[in-house]
Amino acid sequence: MSKLDELIEEFCPDGVSYKPLWEVTIWDKKFNAVDKYKQPKTINYPYLLASELFSLEKEDGDVFLLSTGEQTGWTTEELAGDNLCEGEVVAIPWGGTPNVKYYNGKFVTADNRIATSIDTALLCNKFLYYWMQNNIDTIASFYRGSGIKHPNMKKVLDMEIPIPPLPVQHEIVRILDNFTELTTELTTELTAELTARQKQYEYYRDKLLTFGKNTIVNWMKIGEFAECYTGATPKTQTREYWDNGTIPWMSSGEVNLGQVYDTEKKITKAGYDNCSTKMVPANTVVVALAGQGKTRGMVAITRIPLCTNQSLCSIVPNEQINSNYLYYYLKTQYQNLRFISSGDGTRGGLNLKMIRNYSVPVPPLEEQERIVAILDRFDALCNDLTSGLPAEIEARKKQYEYYRDKLLSFKEMKS
Secondary structure (H helix, E strand, O other): OOHHHHHHHHHOOOOEEEEEHHHHEEEOOOOOOOOHHHOOOOOOOOEOOHHHHHOOOOOOOOEEEEOOOOOOEEEOHHHHHHHOEEEEEEEEEOOOOOOOEEEEEEEEEOOEEEEEEOOOOOOOHHHHHHHHHHOHHHHHHOEEOOOOOEEOHHHHHOOEEEEOOHHHHHHHHHHHHHHHHHHHHHHHHHHHHHHHHHHHHHHHHHHHOOOOOOOOOEEEEHHHHEEEEEOOOOOOOOHHHOOOOOEEEEOHHHHHHOEEOOOOEEEOHHHHHHHOOOOEOOOOEEEEOOOOOOOOOOEEEEOOOEEEOOOEEEEEEOOOOOHHHHHHHHHOOHHHHHHHOOOOOOOOOOOHHHHHOOEEEEOOHHHHHHHHHHHHHHHHHHHHHHHHHHHHHHHHHHHHHHHHHHHOOOOEOOO
16 A cells, blocks of 8 residues: 555545535636626736746846746846746646746746645645646636636636545645656656757768768759759649648648658648649658748758748759758758848748759769768667657656546545
């Protein structure tokens, strides 16, 4: 029998009582739809907009920035000023994606709805956090709105939480804290391993694709050995161009996949004929001419015949160039391609003339194939790690959620 089983047997063998959240927690404000008797008091915290919150960020700070999203950070008491808060709290965002955060200490908050236990001799705040985290799907169902969604706090406060004796709560918190720490350590280790392999791969790729004076290699403009053209996009409002489409259509957002084996969207024959685009063969190298953020200059290679949008340049080489060699080489040219592109904004970009005039080293075909064989092996290894990392983390997450749910499920005491 585990220590937790022993504690349950000792303190609550017949089950535990369940209480509505409003009865055991204090929140940061009175909510309009909640009856006044359910909120006899509040604890007010000054809150900031996200942009204001992170304008306070300081690397060596010791005051936590309690954001509404994934980003977190630290500041100092001096920078926090009148916005400095302190306490042991559990928070959910007032708007946006539902999540649950816990913090104990000094903090500055964004627009969160913040709760704390009325009596920590009855309800441990960390237990409250884990219970709310375990019920995040239910809490998320209470978020409503056509734009930014906000929670229906009446429904949140009416949720019933089990209140096992404090020794049982503390043991559950200890178990879940340990599990969280182990999962975090595993994620860190796997991510470090993946990063190291990727750096090793990039090092050897760059070495293989850097040619010295004594290497037999011709420098050729892409336009000398390849046909280059852009695609097009059928009118999105014309449903006959898209509904039940079977022709793969590649968007700029898919160039970051590297190797494209399928596309998210497909167009119909009518859409294909209407926009007069071209089908590009499998093993065509594709360069993003424009796109949001870091897309411009990224390179992919098609593994199926497909058509593309107008922001992608398809490079179809002749027999002088191994397509995979060209793909690997142009991947090393990301910064150079961005450097020569026009404009600094997200829509400024490359054009076909720039791509056709871009010079690449062309060693003998046998040497190209040797380089490709080596890089294919490295690429496969990195892909195995990349696919294995999320799978391993997801498995641990599922395992954690399973045990958390088990630990936080109690038989209700009969009245």
